[in-house]
Amino acid sequence: MSGMFDVHQLPAWRDNFIWLIVCRETGQGAVVDGPEAGPLLSYCDAHGIKLTTVLNTHTHHDHIGVNKDLAKRGLLEGLTVYGPALDVERVPGLNRPVSEGDSVEFGALKGHVWLTEGHLDGHISYLLDDALFCGDALFAGGCGYLFDGPPAKQHATLARFATLPPETAVFCAHEYTQDNLRFAWAVEPDNTELAARIGDVWKQRALGRATVPTTIGLELATNPFIRTDSGSIQLATSTVGAHPAEIFAATRRLKDAKAYRALSDEEAGIVALLER
Ligand SMILES: [Zn+2]
Known part of the structure; x- marks a missing residue:
């Protein structure tokens, strides 16, 4: 560094x-x-x-x-x-x-x-x-649970990280990337950079390698919690045109409901991505 x-x-x-x-x-x-x-x-x-x-x-x-x-x-x-x-x-x-x-x-x-x-x-x-x-505070493809919250505070934290230069390396504390990206794909299945990242992360994890550090630039392109301006994410969270902090809050709630975890990689369309 x-x-x-x-x-x-x-x-x-x-x-x-x-x-x-x-x-x-x-x-x-x-x-x-x-x-x-x-x-x-x-x-x-x-x-x-x-x-x-x-x-x-x-x-x-x-x-x-x-x-x-x-x-x-x-x-x-x-x-x-x-x-x-x-x-x-x-x-x-x-x-x-x-x-x-x-x-x-x-x-x-x-x-x-x-x-x-x-x-x-x-x-x-x-x-x-x-x-x-x-x-x-920020994970590769995700963010931490809101134990104290409120959502607006966490949203402000992430929005501030987003102002850092894109090449900034992000050293978060956990390897949660695969689970985070599985959720990201559930809410933004038209994001081509996300598709590419999933291919890369699944490959790295199959080899037992870490997927952290990440960069601010990669998070801006693929992390649903700082992509509140994405039309797909707004649709998936029923927050079209809402305030970014509300879109963030709804995205966090949707991930916390964990419905995306019920799908296999095949059902979630991830297997198809890996075969590309
Ligand atoms: Zn913690």
């Missing part, structure tokens, strides 16, 4: 990603969220990376589990822990509470904090040059 740092992907649990950002100049590492510390510590050991920093996006257990695990091993003390200012009591080791407009620093790197609520109150994202670490 940008010549200043590398981002390493460490899969954990069933579908979580632990992201490890390493400053090229100093070799210092910052971990973004994670359910546990084991894979992170082995990776740092094997590659001579000095972990100095934790960046938490929100308080769900599979994101602050890494803090708890590091604490249990006596390794959290001494680390710089950035996290949501709203959750000082709930993020283990949090010693740098941050929110909208604040900066984070480690090694020779500097990033910025956006308040990106909707999934959870206090949820923040980190922007480092051309890389976005967005926790559960």
Whole structure:
């Protein structure tokens, strides 16, 4: 990324990603969220990376589990822990509470904090040059559940992500792409870029490969939650001509109803796409 740092992907649990950002100049590492510390510590050991920093996006257990695990091993003390200012009591080791407009620093790197609520109150994202670490706010082809909401807040979060340069790399916290795209296809079956993405993602998953990071440009072209101007999505959600926040809310409700999951790949028209 940008010549200043590398981002390493460490899969954990069933579908979580632990992201490890390493400053090229100093070799210092910052971990973004994670359910546990084991894979992170082995990776740092094997590659001579000095972990100095934790960046938490929100308080769900599979994101602050890494803090708890590091604490249990006596390794959290001494680390710089950035996290949501709203959750000082709930993020283990949090010693740098941050929110909208604040900066984070480690090694020779500097990033910025956006308040990106909707999934959870206090949820923040980190922007480092051309890389976005967005926790559960935005996923490849989807977005997080609205635990705190309201939908308008999550819509504003996604609309703001959409203003980033299209080449911005998106490091979200889960491998949910296949399920997300199955829903996307159910509401926008005339999107040719989506069809191409489905072909690619099904191929990658069959090989056991991750489909994250994604980019803002790819999300703008294929993610139904930021495509509120799509006529097909408006039709599918009975919101033709409605306010974008309402279209988003209806799209989220429709996905939450999970009817698309009842269809096989064949019935959903996905098999036909793969055979193209
Ligand atoms: Zn979450």
